[in-house]
Amino acid sequence: MDQLLNDFSPGLFIMQTVLLLVLILLMVKFAWKPILKSLDDREEGIQGALEAAEKARIDMQNLQADNEKALQQAREERDGMLKEAREIRAKMIAEAEGDAKSQADKIILQAQEAIAAEKRAAVAELKSQVAELSLQIAEKVVKEELSDKNKQMQYVDKMLQDATLN
Template sequence: MDQLLNDFSPGLFFMQAIILLILIVLMRKFAWKPILNSLQDREDGIKNALQSAENAKLEMQNLQADNDRLLQEARLERETMLKEARDMKAKMIEDAKNEAQAEANKLVASAQASIEAEKKAAIAELKSQVAHLSIDIAEKVVREELSSKDKQMKLVESMLGEATLN
């Protein structure tokens, strides 16, 4: 250390101090500002990235909420459609039953009307045959000369024996 003190030169010291100050000024002007600017840019980039990540997280939460809401709406719509389909099926079955019942009632009414018409036709035919038989009997009775009751009875019995009902 004694040697350092002996070799100390104040002119050299001031020159070195001035060079150091010039070097610091140059460094500050050309090196520190770009370094600080790049550090600030990097810090801003990290802040922007964190903000973007936070925004993306919020957007993902919103999308998840929207997806959940859409899923719930789709479930409700599906349940509504299934209920409508079941109701429509029940209505179609009920309509088919009612239509079949109406058709059956119509067929029964038609059959009853047909039976009634055939019954009336049969009765009319029977009346017609009875009227013809009565007319035939009366005609034969009138043609004969009837002098006694025995002959009349005999004639009526023979006529009844000859008459056949179809």
Template sequence: METLLNDFSPGLFAMQTLILLVLIFILVKFAWKPILNSLNDREEGIQNALDAAEKAKLEMQNLQADNQKLLKEARAEREEMLKEARDMKNKMIEDAKTEASESAAKLIAQAQAAIESEKKAAMAELKSHVAGLSLDIAEKVVRTELSNKNKQLELVESMLGEKILN
């Protein structure tokens, strides 16, 4: 330290101080402002990027909320469509059952009517056939009964007796 004090020159010190002050002035004038401006620009850029990131985050949250809402609506719509389809299916099945029942009832009624008609026709044919057979039998019986004269007179008297009684 003593050597420093021994070698101290006030002129040199003043020159170096003057050079330092000029250098600081030049730095402040030409370098300090651009450096500060650059730092301010960078700070603003970082702040803008953070703001943009925050905006993007909010927009993403809004989009997610909208997506959730749309998804819920789509699910509700899908459930509604499925319910309508099930209801339509059940209605179609019920309509088909009703139509089949009505058709079966009509067919049964037609079959019963046809059976009744066939039954009446068969009965009429049977009556006709029985009547024809009865006439044939009666004719044969009457021939055998009327072949004898005494039997003819008895038959006439009995018929007359029955007519009078009635």
């Protein structure tokens, strides 16, 4: 350190100081402002990017909430449509069952009426045939019985006996 103090030159010191100050002034005038401006621009850019990222995050949250809401509405509409479709299907089935039952009842009633009409017609025909057959038998019996005078008298006596006994 002693040697530094011995080699010290005040003119050189002043010259170096002036050069340093000129260099600092030149740096301030030409480099410092652009460096500070670029740093400020970069800081503003970073701040803007952070704000944009925060805004995008908030927008994403809002969009996600809107999507959830729309999805929930779509589910509710789908459930409502399914419920309505089930009700319509049940109504259609009930109507079809009712129609089928009424048609079956109608067919059964018509069949019963047809059976009753056929039965009445068969009974009437049977009565007619029995009456005709009875008349034919009676006619043959009466012809045979009344052909002979003795037989006629016996038949009248027998009828009188039957009539008095009862």
